[in-house]
Amino acid sequence: MSASQVDVVVLGAGMVGVSAALHLQAAGRSVAIVDRHPTPAGETSYGNSGVIEGSVIEPHYFPRDLRKLWRYARNATSEANYHLSALASVAPWLFAYWRAGAGEAAARSARGLLPLIRAAIPEHDALIAQADAEHLVRRGGWVKLYRSEPGWAKAKADAERARAAGMRIDALDAAGLAALEPALRGALAGAMHMRDAVSVQDPGDLAAAYGRLFLARGGRHLVGDARSLAEIGQGWTVSTGAGTLAARDVVVALGPWSDDVFRALGYRLPLGVKRGYHLHYAAEGNATLARPVYDADGGFVLAPMSRGVRLTTGAEFARRDAPPTPVQIDKTSAVARQIFPLGAPVEPTPWLGRRPCLPDMLPVIGRGWRHRGLWFDFGHQHLGLTLGPASGRLLAELVTHAEPFIDPAPYRAERFA
Ligand SMILES: Cc1cc2nc3c(=O)[nH]c(=O)nc-3n(C[C@H](O)[C@H](O)[C@H](O)COP(=O)(O)OP(=O)(O)OC[C@H]3O[C@@H](n4cnc5c(N)ncnc54)[C@H](O)[C@@H]3O)c2cc1C
Structure with a gap:
């Protein structure tokens, strides 16, 4: 050639x-x-x-829960963030996404x-x-955690529909979760093991x-x-x-x-783009994760990677090429420490990515x-x-x-x- x-x-x-x-x-x-x-x-x-x-x-x-939307509008959550200066340019896409x-x-x-x-x-x-x-690759699926009762109720209904489509999802009690991921801690309404994922x-x-x-x-x-x-x-x-x-x-x-x-x-x-960040952390003591863990209420993932525990954030609505504003890393790392003993970051600055949507x-x-x-x-x-x-x-x-x-x-x- x-x-x-x-x-x-x-x-x-x-x-x-x-x-x-x-x-x-x-x-x-x-x-x-x-x-x-x-x-x-x-x-x-x-x-x-x-x-x-x-x-x-x-x-x-696009989320339909009005209380959640109100919190998004005030930039008051860890799972989403937006740049006010980008709102006019992003609004038509957001409207199409909502529809x-x-x-x-x-x-x-x-x-x-x-x-x-x-x-x-x-x-x-x-x-x-x-x-x-x-x-x-790891063949152990991944785990989703739910802190709130409404979130857990929705997760159970979603899992029922996914099982009807042939997907393997197990609801975990505290002992089941501890057996899979002993280093996780904190009060939860429930957890799901998505067994099919790699x-x-x-x-x-x-x-x-x-x-x-x-x-x-x-x-x-x-x-x-x-x-x-x-x-x-x-x-x-x-x-x-x-x-x-x-x-x-x-x-x-x-x-x-x-x-x-x-x-x-x-x-x-x-x-359009939904921007997102990651940062790698050390774990305290000998804590480890065997698979990625998604905190549904916090809107972040903790994933064991070769460079450390990777914390990834939810969506940021901003111009694609605007400078990074990793406020979600700060907000979610505090929440993540409630469920896992994250140590210090192993790199100075978060990575910025853009989900093409x-x-x-x-x-x-x-x-x-x-x-x-x-x-x-x-x-x-x-x-x-x-x-x-x-x-x-x-x-x-x-x-x-x-x-x-x-x-x-x-x-x-x-x-x-
Ligand atoms: C925080 C975060 C977490 C995510 N987690 C998951 C997950 O767990 N599972 C999952 O399935 N997906 C996940 N995604 C989504 C997934 O990462 C993306 O959908 C996927 O990487 C898109 O791949 P791509 O090849 O289309 O784009 P890219 O990987 O961005 O590749 C595009 C390529 O185009 C090149 N390019 C751009 N412009 C030019 C140019 N002018 N000339 C030459 N080359 C150019 C770039 O250099 C790049 O290599 C996540 C995304 C983010 C941001």
């Missing part, structure tokens, strides 16, 4: 782009990845909570999410085996392992700016450090930066309808680690005109046209 011509160029080397590249390669295409970083997972796919979900039946809808979170629209999102979720772990497992990466000790390492598999199979990873994409004749070109790269097909898998490319091509897709909380997977050979694979919201490989398989099947393994209709970009 020469540096100058491939069948497909994938823009973006996050979990979504690397997974799509592997599937396109498996379908017989010569593929190059172009990213501004020289290795995979330089952005969002590095910093998440490391949960490959198996037990969700609906996406993160998509109820009634038939919400049911449509849930129906769209389920086939991808069902495929998520099997598709990861196939890549984990091929990349020889089993040592990077977790990783470093999401960046998993993406890197997939990236090595791609290279070992003849793929190329080139450094370049995706915004140099140009339509030339029957295909596309992009400028890279190794010269101009030409391809018949191009996949936009730039996560929260995808609009930098699709807008220039005339697409108006409502891609469409208002209906489904990704865009499919063609750019105004151009020949233009493909989209972005907008994986809170679930991009989980959904990367399943999305990549579907995308590759569409690009190569193979029979899609699931109905691609819910993910078409045209739903926003």
Whole structure:
């Protein structure tokens, strides 16, 4: 494969782009990845909570609880934060998000999410085996904690519906929780063990392992700016450090930066971001966690990672590129210490990431309808680690005109046209 011509160029080397590249390669295409970083997972796919979900039946809808909304409006919670200065620019997206979170629209999102979720772990497992990466994953599910009685009542109802869909979720009493996670402490209304989930000790390492598999199979990873994409004749070109790269097909898998490319091509897709932070901590004494733990009322996750216990925050609504304001780290670390003996941070500054989100909380997977050979694979919201490989398989099947393994209709970009 020469540096100058491939069948497909994938823009973006996050979990979504690397997974799509592997599937396109498996379908017989010569593929190059172009990213501004020289290795995979330089952005969002590095910093998440490391949960490959198996037990969700609906996406993160806009909350409808009025008391919660009032607290959000006053920036009085640890789970959400917003920049007042960004409100005018973010408001139209928030309104679309709110509208998509109820009634038939919400049911449509849930129906769209389920086939991808069902495929998520099997598709990861196939890549984990091929990349020889089993040592990077844990098979113990994850735990969700509920402090309030209303939160616990809702969790039980949600678990009932998820079990009806075949998912394995156990309600835990205090002894059951202590058996799984002896270092957890504090008064709780209840806890759920989401047994189907797989977790990783470093999401960046998993993406890197997939990236090595791609290279070992003849793929190329080139450094370049995706915004140099140009339509030339029957295909596309992009400028890279190794010269101009030409391809018949191009996949936009730039996560929260995808609009930098699709807008220039005339697409108006409502891609927004929910920002989020992480910081690694030491644990006091010999306390450990065996799996990620989500505090539903605090809106944070504590995940055991190779660099320490990773505290990840909920959503921050702000301009994508505004300077970091990690107030949620300060608020949640105090709450997190109520349930786990967090020690000192092991790094000076929190990491900032951006969840790429469409208002209906489904990704865009499919063609750019105004151009020949233009493909989209972005907008994986809170679930991009989980959904990367399943999305990549579907995308590759569409690009190569193979029979899609699931109905691609819910993910078409045209739903926003
Ligand atoms: C705090 C937090 C916790 C999360 N927890 C989980 C979780 O537990 N489980 C889960 O499934 N998901 C989780 N997510 C969501 C998940 O991390 C994202 O959905 C996923 O990483 C998105 O992957 P991506 O490949 O689309 O984007 P990215 O990983 O951001 O990749 C986009 C790539 O595009 C490149 N790029 C951008 N612009 C250009 C340009 N102009 N030129 C060249 N390259 C460019 C970037 O360098 C980057 O490599 C979490 C997210 C956050 C923020």
